[in-house]
Amino acid sequence: MTDAEISPFAKQHVVVLQPGSSPAGSSSYVDALAQHGMQPVVCATMEDLARTMQAGARVGLLMVTDESALDELEKVEAAVTDNRMSWVGLISKDLITRPRLRQFIATHLFNFITLPADPEHVVLTLRHAWGMAFMREAQNTGATQDFQDSALVGRSAEMQRLLAQVARIARTDTAVLITGASGTGKEAAARAIHRQSPRCDGPFVVANCSAEAPQAVQEELFGPEGRIASASGGTLYLDEIGDLPAEAQAGLVRHLQSWQGAEGDAPAPLRLIASSRADLAQAVHEGRFREDLYYRINVVALDMPLLADRGQDIEDIARHYFTQHASVHNKSLRGFSKAAMNAMLSYAWPGNVRELVNRVQRATVMAEGRFIQPEDLGFERETGLQLMSLEDARAAAESAMIRRALSQSRNQISRAAALLGVSRVTLYRLIEKYNIRPELVSGPRAHFLNSKKQDMEMHKAQR
Numbered sequence: 001m002t003d004a005e006i007s008p009f010a011k012q013h014v015v016v017l018q019p020g021s022s023p024a025g026s027s028s029y030v031d032a033l034a035q036h037g038m039q040p041v042v043c044a045t046m047e048d049l050a051r052t053m054q055a056g057a058r059v060g061l062l063m064v065t066d067e068s069a070l071d072e073l074e075k076v077e078a079a080v081t082d083n084r085m086s087w088v089g090l091i092s093k094d095l096i097t098r099p100r101l102r103q104f105i106a107t108h109l110f111n112f113i114t115l116p117a118d119p120e121h122v123v124l125t126l127r128h129a130w131g132m133a134f135m136r137e138a139q140n141t142g143a144t145q146d147f148q149d150s151a152l153v154g155r156s157a158e159m160q161r162l163l164a165q166v167a168r169i170a171r172t173d174t175a176v177l178i179t180g181a182s183g184t185g186k187e188a189a190a191r192a193i194h195r196q197s198p199r200c201d202g203p204f205v206v207a208n209c210s211a212e213a214p215q216a217v218q219e220e221l222f223g224p225e226g227r228i229a230s231a232s233g234g235t236l237y238l239d240e241i242g243d244l245p246a247e248a249q250a251g252l253v254r255h256l257q258s259w260q261g262a263e264g265d266a267p268a269p270l271r272l273i274a275s276s277r278a279d280l281a282q283a284v285h286e287g288r289f290r291e292d293l294y295y296r297i298n299v300v301a302l303d304m305p306l307l308a309d310r311g312q313d314i315e316d317i318a319r320h321y322f323t324q325h326a327s328v329h330n331k332s333l334r335g336f337s338k339a340a341m342n343a344m345l346s347y348a349w350p351g352n353v354r355e356l357v358n359r360v361q362r363a364t365v366m367a368e369g370r371f372i373q374p375e376d377l378g379f380e381r382e383t384g385l386q387l388m389s390l391e392d393a394r395a396a397a398e399s400a401m402i403r404r405a406l407s408q409s410r411n412q413i414s415r416a417a418a419l420l421g422v423s424r425v426t427l428y429r430l431i432e433k434y435n436i437r438p439e440l441v442s443g444p445r446a447h448f449l450n451s452k453k454q455d456m457e458m459h460k461a462q463r
């Protein structure tokens, strides 16, 4: 983002607020700011302040010069919690020891200077505050743009590849199968495809295939007011299609056939996107899922990567949801502490993006200081440094590394074993020891099962 993209108003202007006193009291500092090329905007009331902030102001000078200002603190508190502003306090030396004021300073101010103050020092601090507001704005704007384009935030190579695939798929009208572990963003990807497709003005309808009673599924899907009827002109998202009861599988095949066999190449009434956590090829192999349906829905496949394998995305997604939730729940929050960010980066995220979103949301409600701490996110303080026996520490590290290698090699045992510097047989033994379930690691489970079978046979033959 360039300077020009921040409101020109914000660039030079400094809001000056002196609660409890007449605005004239701030005149000597107001003159000093003007002499240094800044444009002070003195706000006599909270309404003035709200209007000035609305116009794009990003930096404020808050003058607390006498007792009467302390009586106004509550009102000021309500007014200064806009996350986009950085405030510098000019505080009377006599008042600085007051606990209520100290708490206010710690929570809401970028910095403070005690009176009497050197005007040059004040100007320099305001320039720093402006720089900080600019950084925050640049960061938030970047994340928001990504969100508006696709609802999928993340700058990792995996996410960029996925976004390119989404854009390509959106231009076609083919069926799509999205696979991946729980909470990785399958539905978010389906919505992004819909939003970027020519059907974007039509409805996006979600149907959950894992309902208990087969009859209920039949009605919910195929009834006159069922999901298929209501998705007409738009996109139907079949969540967990692997759970679709046999009868409904047959019904869906009939619908797909009738659309594809329609006279005069009429376009299908809707686009179908299905998702599955389980490996559908395996379900076909075991006779639990119809092969003809599998081929009809799997025209294009998208595989969602695990969150733990995309460190950069953890940071982007966390900041993105922080911006959304903090502006509603806790406007004085400034961001994540370093310890909180480190805790997030070293966590395994079994619930993927959904878990991250939930933890950030909860932290913005729970946090009391200006920065989110590990415990606000539900992590122990100093994650990774908790005291445990060396044996447990070794086991935790080994198991985490094996998961990562399996995920990176997409469950190809020989590649994972090479990455870890162990033999394949040792790797199988460790997988069993730590009870690692390959379906919870991204990548086709079939790879794992096939190579395990082959390897075990070879191993037996060698003995």
Ligand SMILES: Nc1ncnc2c1ncn2[C@@H]1O[C@H](COP(=O)(O)OP(=O)(O)OP(=O)(O)O)[C@@H](O)[C@H]1O
Binding pocket: 151, 152, 153, 154, 180, 181, 182, 183, 184, 185, 186, 187, 188, 189, 239, 275, 277, 317, 353, 354, 357
């Ligand atoms: N890359 C992303 N950027 C921003 N938000 C994301 C991203 N991926 C997922 N989310 C959010 O995470 C939450 C879970 O995503 P979603 O429901 O799409 O996952 P899913 O794979 O369909 O989950 P499940 O398998 O449990 O149905 C949603 O709030 C979604 O908006």
